[in-house]
Amino acid sequence: SSTSTSAASGDWQKIGTAKELDQNGQLLVKNSPVGNVLVVGTSQAGNLIAVDPTCTHKGCTVDWKADAKKFACPCHRAEYGTDGQVQKGPAEKPLKTYTAKIEGDAILVKG
Numbered sequence: 062s063s064t065s066t067s068a069a070s071g072d073w074q075k076i077g078t079a080k081e082l083d084q085n086g087q088l089l090v091k092n093s094p095v096g097n098v099l100v101v102g103t104s105q106a107g108n109l110i111a112v113d114p115t116c117t118h119k120g121c122t123v124d125w126k127a128d129a130k131k132f133a134c135p136c137h138r139a140e141y142g143t144d145g146q147v148q149k150g151p152a153e154k155p156l157k158t159y160t161a162k163i164e165g166d167a168i169l170v171k172g
């Protein structure tokens with residue numbers, strides 16, 4: 062429900078492990094305690110990017126393009142920067158972003 066979603070926001074939530082993140086340099090978790098979340102980065106680099114990968118146009122899941130350092134939607138080709146801001150339409154609203162960190166072996170995300 063919407064009540065449980067808002068209860069989770071503001072708290073750090075474990076959504077995966079550093080090992081899972083390091084396998085592909087990204088970690089997609091659907092229906093985590095904070096919602097759908099895509100974390101990009103590696104435990105070594107430390108500087109994690111985390112967004113809700115649900116495209117704000119019509120709800121497809123965006124892909125991380127490591128070379129271009131942006132998120133691209135496979136449905137109608139909207140593009141977003143690492144800050145979630147729209148770089149190319151048809152999307153008009155930014156992706157929701159999260160704060161992410163690594164603590165021990167855990168990837169933690171907060172809304």
Ligand code: FES
Nearest residue numbers: 116118119134137
């Ligand atoms: Fe992403 Fe249309 S759903 S661009």
